[in-house]
Amino acid sequence: MLIVQKFGGTSVGDLERIGNVAKRVAKSKDQGNDLVVVVSAMSGETNKLIGYADHFSKSPAVREMDMLLSSGERVTSALLSIALQEMGYDAVSMSGRKAGIYTDEKHTSARISHINTKNMQNNLKEGKIIIVAGFQGITDDDNVSTLGRGGSDLSAVAIAGAMGADLCEIYTDVDGVYTTDPRIERNARKIDKISYDEMLEFASLGAKVLQNRSVEMAKKLNVNLVTRSSFNENEGTLITKEENIMEEPIVSGIALDKNQARVSLRDVKDEPGIAAKIFSTLAENSINVDMIIQNVGHDGTTNLGFTVPENELETAKNIMEELNAAKNLEYDNNIAKVSIVGVGMKNHSGVAGTAFSTMADNNINIEMISTSEIKISMIVDEKYSELAVRSLHQAYSLDQKS
Numbered sequence: 001m002l003i004v005q006k007f008g009g010t011s012v013g014d015l016e017r018i019g020n021v022a023k024r025v026a027k028s029k030d031q032g033n034d035l036v037v038v039v040s041a042m043s044g045e046t047n048k049l050i051g052y053a054d055h056f057s058k059s060p061a062v063r064e065m066d067m068l069l070s071s072g073e074r075v076t077s078a079l080l081s082i083a084l085q086e087m088g089y090d091a092v093s094m095s096g097r098k099a100g101i102y103t104d105e106k107h108t109s110a111r112i113s114h115i116n117t118k119n120m121q122n123n124l125k126e127g128k129i130i131i132v133a134g135f136q137g138i139t140d141d142d143n144v145s146t147l148g149r150g151g152s153d154l155s156a157v158a159i160a161g162a163m164g165a166d167l168c169e170i171y172t173d174v175d176g177v178y179t180t181d182p183r184i185e186r187n188a189r190k191i192d193k194i195s196y197d198e199m200l201e202f203a204s205l206g207a208k209v210l211q212n213r214s215v216e217m218a219k220k221l222n223v224n225l226v227t228r229s230s231f232n233e234n235e236g237t238l239i240t241k242e243e244n245i246m247e248e249p250i251v252s253g254i255a256l257d258k259n260q261a262r263v264s265l266r267d268v269k270d271e272p273g274i275a276a277k278i279f280s281t282l283a284e285n286s287i288n289v290d291m292i293i294q295n296v297g298h299d300g301t302t303n304l305g306f307t308v309p310e311n312e313l314e315t316a317k318n319i320m321e322e323l324n325a326a327k328n329l330e331y332d333n334n335i336a337k338v339s340i341v342g343v344g345m346k347n348h349s350g351v352a353g354t355a356f357s358t359m360a361d362n363n364i365n366i367e368m369i370s371t372s373e374i375k376i377s378m379i380v381d382e383k384y385s386e387l388a389v390r391s392l393h394q395a396y397s398l399d400q401k402s
C-alpha cells in the first residue's frame with residue numbers, strides 16, 4: 001500500500017515525540033508500505049515565529065512571512081528524517097519545493113495549483129521514506145508560499161490525491177470522530193466510518209478534528225482519509241465516499257456550537273432590497289451569517305433575525321447601527337446551535353419529529369431551526385444546550401453500535 005501519513009503539531013511537539021513518530025513510521029514501513037510522511041511544525045512553533053515578526057512590524061510583507069513560517073515545518077521534517085536514518089531506515093526530507101508542490105501567488109493563504117510528483121515517485125521507487133514539510137509550496141516564480149493556518153492537512157491530502165495513495169492517515173491527539181463531544185456525553189462513541197459530506201458538516205459545526213478545506217479536497221480527489229491518534233494504537237475514523245459505507249446509520253452524530261450569537265431586528269421596513277442591503281454589507285465585512293429567519297410582515301414592517309459567530313458579533317453590531325437597519329435592535333450571546341447530522345436522513349422521515357419532541361420532553365425551547373438534506377440545526381438557550389445534546393444522543397440511540 002502507498003500511505004500518506006500526516007503528523008500534526010502536538011504529535012511532533014518535542015524531540016521525544018518526534019522519536020515516537022519515527023518508530024511508528026518505521027513500523028509501518030516494516031509492514032511493507034510505501035510511505036510519504038507529511039509533518040507540521042512542532043506545536044507552538046508557528047505562533048512563535050509570528051511573534052518574532054511582530055517584534056519588528058505590525059504588517060510584515062506576506063512574502064517574508066512565508067519565508068519565515070515555512071521554516072517550522074522544515075525543522076520537523078529534517079529531524080524526523082535524521083531520527084529514521086539513525087534507526088537504519090532510508091529516509092529523505094523534502095521542502096514543498098522539492099516535493100513539487102506548486103501554488104498560486106497568494107502568500108500566507110496560497111492554494112495548491114498542481115503537484116509535480118516526479119521527485120517523490122523516484123525516491124519511492126528507491127525504497128525511501130519521504131518526509132515532506134507540510135503547509136508550504138512554491139509559486140511559479142520560485143517564491144516560498146504557505147497554505148494558511150492548519151495547512152499541513154491540506155498538503156497531505158493533496159499529495160495523497162496526486163500520488164494516488166491508498167490511504168491518507170491524519171495523526172492528531174484525538175482518536176477520531178465521535179458521535180458527540182465525549183466531555184458532554186460520556187457514552188459518546190467513536191465513529192468507524194463517515195461520509196465526506198457528514199464530516200464537512202461536523203467540521204463546519206466546530207468539530208476541530210480536521211480542517212474543512214482538507215475534507216473538501218479529499219472529497220474532490222476521492223482520497224480515503226483516516227483520522228487517528230498518534231498516542232495510541234486505536235483504529236481511527238475512516239472518512240470516505242458514501243457508497244463505501246454499507247450500513248448507514250440514520251443519524252451519525254450530534255454537534256454543539258456554543259460560539260453563536262443572535263442579532264434580532266424588529267420593525268424593519270418590509271420592502272424590496274432591505275435584506276440585500278443588510279446581508280451584502282455583512283458579507284463585505286466578512287461576517288459569516290448562518291441562520292436567518294424573517295417573520296410575516298405587518299403594517300409595512302417585519303422582524304428579522306440571524307446568527308453570527310460570537311467573535312463577529314461586535315462588528316455585526318456596528319454594521320447594524322451604522323445601517324440604521326431597524327428601530328429596535330437586540331443581541332443575544334447566550335445561544336447555542338445543536339445539530340443532528342446523518343446521510344441516512346435523506347431516506348428517512350421522522351428524524352426532525354424525533355428531534356423536536358425530544359426538545360419538548362425536556363422543556364427546551366427551540367428558537368430557530370434550519371435544515372439541509374443531511375442536517376437539522378436548532379438554536380437553543382446556551383444553558384440547556386448540553387442537556388439537548390445528551391437527550392438527542394439518547395433519542396437516536398447513538399450510544400449503541402448500529
Ligand code: ASP
Binds near residue numbers: 009041046134152
Ligand atoms: N504549522 C502550521 C500552523 O500552525 C500548519 C499546520 O500545523 O498545519 O498553522
Ligand code: MG
Binds near residue numbers: 260310333334335382
Ligand atoms: Mg453563545
